[in-house]
Amino acid sequence: MVHREQELGIGDVAERTGLSVHTLRLYEREGLLIEPVRRSSGGHRVYTEPDVEWLINCTRFRASGMPLATIRRYVELARQGPGNEAERLEILRRHERRIAERVDELTACLGLIRRKVGVYEELVADGVTEDPWTPRPPRAT
Known part of the structure; x- marks a missing residue:
């Protein structure tokens, strides 16, 4: 069969x-x-x-x-x-480096977001209604 x-x-x-x-x-x-x-x-x-x-x-x-x-x-x-494995490897290595750089960048972004989440969790838990770190527009005089 x-x-x-x-x-x-x-x-x-x-x-x-x-x-x-x-x-x-x-x-x-x-x-x-x-x-x-x-x-x-x-x-x-x-x-x-x-x-x-x-x-x-x-x-x-x-x-x-x-x-x-x-x-x-x-x-x-x-x-x-067969015969061009070195070039295929280089394509993958180049892309691997780009991804690693992007992962590092995203990890830094995630760290910032997590710190900000922590700040706002504390503000909410403490009942604060105004964020002291957010710039306000200037008041008209």
């Missing part, structure tokens, strides 16, 4: 990945899939589990701020096969 990989329609893939059908078509047009999307005899797009796994990776790359052009370059290298 020949094992045939499960085929998924575009709606199934949209549901599994959280991407809209429109975005899936865009990713295909932009060349962001490792393998070309196959078509059924009726002309409908047919996806496989590896397609879904790759699309989930793409959503994580995008959520982390990776530009489509960078993903496209990574895909081009992956399609070429």
Whole structure:
């Protein structure tokens, strides 16, 4: 018996990945899939589990701020096969550095927000109705 990989329609893939059908078509047009999307005899797009796994990776790359052009370059290298791992590694390292910098920035922002929340929790608990640290507009004379 020949094992045939499960085929998924575009709606199934949209549901599994959280991407809209429109975005899936865009990713295909932009060349962001490792393998070309196959078509059924009726002309409908047919996806496989590896397609879904790759699309989930793409959503994580995008959520982390990776530009489509960078993903496209990574895909081009992956399609070429072995021999360009150093370039793929550099793409990922560059992005990793950008994410680490952003995490540091967000951590500092979170620290500020937490300090402000603490101040306002104390004000509310003490029944203070006016924030002594908020600048007021000048009074008209």
